[in-house]
Amino acid sequence: MTQMTFARAINSGLRKSLENDPKVVLMGEDIGALGGVFRVTDGLQKDFGKHRVVDTPLAESGIMGTAVGLAYRGYRPVVEIQFDGFIYPAFDQIVSQVAKMHYRTQGAVKMPITIRVPFGGGIGSPEHHSESPEAYFTHTSGLRVVSVSNPQDAYTMIQQAIASDDPVLYFEPKRRYHDKGEVDETVDLRTALSMEKARVVTEGKDVTLVAYGPLVKTARDAALAATDEGVSVEVIDLRSLAPLDFVTLEASVRKTGRLVITHEAGQSGGLGAEVAASITERCFYHLEAAPVRVTGFDVPYPYSKLEMHHLPGLDRILDGVDRALGRPNSLSGLEG
Amino acid sequence: MFTDDAGKGGISAGGPGNSEDSTRRTGGDLVQLITPEGERVSHPEFDSWLQDVSDEQLGSLYEDMVVIRRIDAEATALQRQGELALWPPLLGQEASQIGSARALRDDDFVFPSYRDNGVAYCRGVKVEDLVRAWRGNASAGWDPFTVNVATQQIIIGAQSLHATGYAMGIQNDGADCVAVAYFGDGATSEGDVNEAMVFAASFQAPVVFICQNNHWAISEPVRLQSHIQLADRASGFGIPSMRVDGNDVLAVMAATRIALDRARHGGGPTFIEAVTYRMGPHTTADDPTRYRDANELEDWAAKDPISRMKSLLDRKGLLTADLENAVAAKADAVAKELRAGTINMPEPQPLDIFKHVYSTPNSWLDRQQEHYSRYLASFGDPAEAASEEGAR
Known part of the structure; x- marks a missing residue:
């Protein structure tokens, strides 16, 4: 076990992938000499060369489209999108090409492309630097989408994503880059928990609280705080x-009978909607209350002095937990 | 399949006051080696790239153009008869496609657009595979790796980036093959084509951009896309370009060989503008009489790529009855094969809809497939469910 930051854990996982497979190529803006604006690729170009760690021109569609061509040639590109809000110029290549190529060619052409996206807010940035665009991609068939919440998963799952023959969007919570944790670098990818599996990180019996990425830490803090109130x-x-891993979700909801989902992204058409609808379909008779969503608002990501109103924090999540439990909460007395 | 690894004759050096070879310049005058009347015009630089083209090969270039025109006509007829949902005719662009495709080596890799059926045919794609997607039996017709041709791209210009990325891979591998992107005049306005040229120039990737300027992007004339010659756009990216008569199979072939040779020897990308004309509609669903002048069509009919090649062969005494009969017989046979292959194409099965979305099992999709499968089974005969609304 080694103590390391979230960013260093990803760096370490990337290094391992570069070492293990000569076909792995990193591409992105400023990922070479600078090591990326968040230093996630620090030192990799120096150690693996400019052909393995490629500083690209400033064109996101260009990066993604050339990654498709490299995949055609048998490479395993790992693309860094510098910030969440910069991914949209690449949207067409991701949705129309990366996601559909395997289907289009009846399995002849694989797209083992990993798209790393630092996402989410809480870092006081200007516009376009704090978004949570994951639902655009979970809505797109042909893509796999993951989000990591701790250094160990970051280390393991980046390697699992790169090893996947399907394209993977890998969302990194940028406000957690400097969080530290223990990482076992000897982990065996074949026996590690599959990246398609959810994980129960705090066991409980009254309410199921679902989170991902940056809000997992907030959700755990909320759970700890709730124990003070006996919840x-x-x-x-x-x-x-x-x-989504509905096996794990269903098992939990069947036990607790109550469901709260939280994410930074806006509410409409978000992951919370999918989880709530699917869980309602799958275990309606085990639910004691309507599922509750605690999410960002349906607004453009706000200017930084207001972002803490937008981002679900510990108290807002606990308010949602109260609502799921039928306890007094901020919406008590309101219909619907 | 005709492939080419010859054609390494030198390019004569420099124009006035220019020590570089003149094909490295951008744009310039339209290069024409066969006049519309079929006269062979000499061109010191381009001719040196055609020295190995024998009389027999001239006949074979002619044959390929006749055959692909026949495939195009047969596919159009099949669409009119309801056997294909749609077809994008290439009528008029035979020389651009055959001339360039026949300059390629087997290990070069082509990224074509939906209209490049002549290119695909030259590379050995089976004729029924050309129409598989247009019949609605698949999203694309063939396995790219069996013919080194990607499936035809419908998003305008997107494939130019795939070719460039593939070329970056070639570079990493230290190989000497080349990636070739085919697109049209409209595509030169797309961001992807411009980004592809930025990347290709930046990495000096072994890629050739072949732009068939057929003058129309559905209803939009090329002057809406650009106020300069398309070939001249390349200079802004630092990419050498050539502008050739796209209805002249030899000019296109020579230009492609020059570009391929440059790419194979570390000289980076080249942009070729093949100036041609889309004689037919954008697709069988289009009506060009709504937006273009009949006179324009007449002008271009006089510059037809096949009739000029036929005249050239005639002038050289090569247009024998044997050749004409052989070419006609081949075109007939291929058309027949296309028709039979289309009509006898196996129908996809309902649950095929779920195949190949992912390369490994996906729990969401597996559940949807299982549920739909049960739904279909509830009818007894699955075909009934889809074909008869209200069968319930």
């Missing part, structure tokens, strides 16, 4: 956003 919250880290 036992089970926290699930989704890890995989597409596909």
Whole structure:
């Protein structure tokens, strides 16, 4: 076990992938000499060369489209999108090409491309630097979407994503980059928990609280705070956003009968909607109350002095937990 | 399949006041080696790239153009008869496609657009595979790795980036094959084509951009896309370009060989503008009489790529009855094969809809497939469910 930051854990996982497979190529803006704006690729170009760690021109569609061509040639590109809000110029290549190529060619052409996206807010940035665009991609068939919440998963899952023959969107919670944790670098990818599996990170019996990425830490803190009030919250880290691990979700909800989902992204058409609808379909008779969503608002990501109103924090999550439990909460007395 | 690894004759050096070879310049005058009347015009630089083209090969280039025109006509007829949902005719662009495709080596890799059926045919794609997607039996017709041709791209210009990325891979591998992107005049306005040229120039990737300027992007004339010659756009990216008569199979072939040779020897990308004309509609669903002048069509009919090749062969005494009969017989046979292959194409099965979305099992999709499968089974005969609304 080694103590390391979240960013260093990803760096270490990337290094391992570069060492293990000569076909792995990193591409992105400023990922070479600078080591990326968050230093996630620090030192990799120096050690693996400019052909393995490629500084690209400033064109996101260009990066993604050339990654498709490299995959055609048998490479395993790992693309860094510098910030969440910069991914949209690449949207067409991701949705129309990366996601559909395997289907289009009846399995002849694989797209083992990993798209790393630092996402989410809480870092006081200007516009376009704090978004949570994951639902655009979970809605797109052909893509796998994951989000990591701790250094160990970051280390393991980046390698699992790169090893996947399907394209993977890998969402990194940028406000947790400097969080430290223990990482076992000897982990065996074959026996490690599959990246498609959710994980129960705090066991509880009264409410199931579902989170992913940056809000897993907030959700765990909320669960801890809830114990003071005698409420036992089970926290699930989704890890995989597409596909969702309904086996783990259902088992928890069947036990607790109550469901709260939280994410930074806006509410409409978000992951919370999918989890709530699917869980309602799958275990309606085990639910004691309507599922509750605690999410960002349906607004453009706000200017930084207001972002803490937008981001679900510990108290807002606990308010949602109260609502699921039928306890007095901020919406008491309101219909619907 | 005709492939080419010859054609390494030198390019004569420099124009006035220019020590570089003149094909490295951008744009310039339209290069034409066969006049519309079929006269062979000499061109010191381009001719040196055609020295190995024998009389027999001239006949074979002619044959390929006739055959692909026949495939195009047969596919159009099949669409009119309801056997294909749609077809994008290439009528008029035979020389651009055959001339360039026949300059390629087997290990070069082509990224074509939906209209490049002549290119695909030259590379050995089976004729029924050309129409598989247009019949609605698949999203694309063939396995790219069996013919080194990607499936035809429908998103305008997107494949130019795939070719460039593939070329970056070639570079990493230290190989000497080349990636070739085919697109049209409209595509030169797309961001992806411009980004592809930025990347290709930046990495000096072994890629050739072949732009068939057929003058129309559905209803939009090329002057809406650009106020300069398309070939001249390349200079802004630092990419050498050539502008050739796209209805002249030899000019296109020579230009492609020059570009391929440059790419194979570390000289980076080249942009070729093949100036041609889309004689037919954008697709069988289009009506060009709504937006273009009949006179324009007449002008271009006089510059037809096949009739000029036929005249050239005639002038050289090569247009024998034997050749004409052989070419006609081949075109007939291929058309027949296309028709039979289309009509006898196996129908996809309902649950095929779920195949190949992912390369490994996906729990969401597996559940949807299982549920739909049960739904279909509830009818007894699955075909009934889809074909008869209200069968319930």
